[in-house]
Amino acid sequence: MNKDCLRCKTKMEEAYQVDFPSLIIQRKESGLKGAFAKTSEVNAWVCPNCGYVELNACNPEIFK
DSSP: OOOBOTTTOOBOEEEOOOSSOSEEEOEETTEESSTTOSEEEEEEEEOTTTOOEEEEESOGGGGO
16 A cells, blocks of 8 residues: 655655554543453554654454
């Protein structure tokens, strides 16, 4: 997938996260809804020009 940086329009490069788990968790107002009730892996992208970083859920539909 080709992505352009939202800030400078340079072509972004796919990045790999190594410092933390590649998961996002949906929070409810009263805290987490069950232990890891809704999670998704994320894709990471970085702009080699300005350093902007973008994370996208692989399965965003599970958070509906």
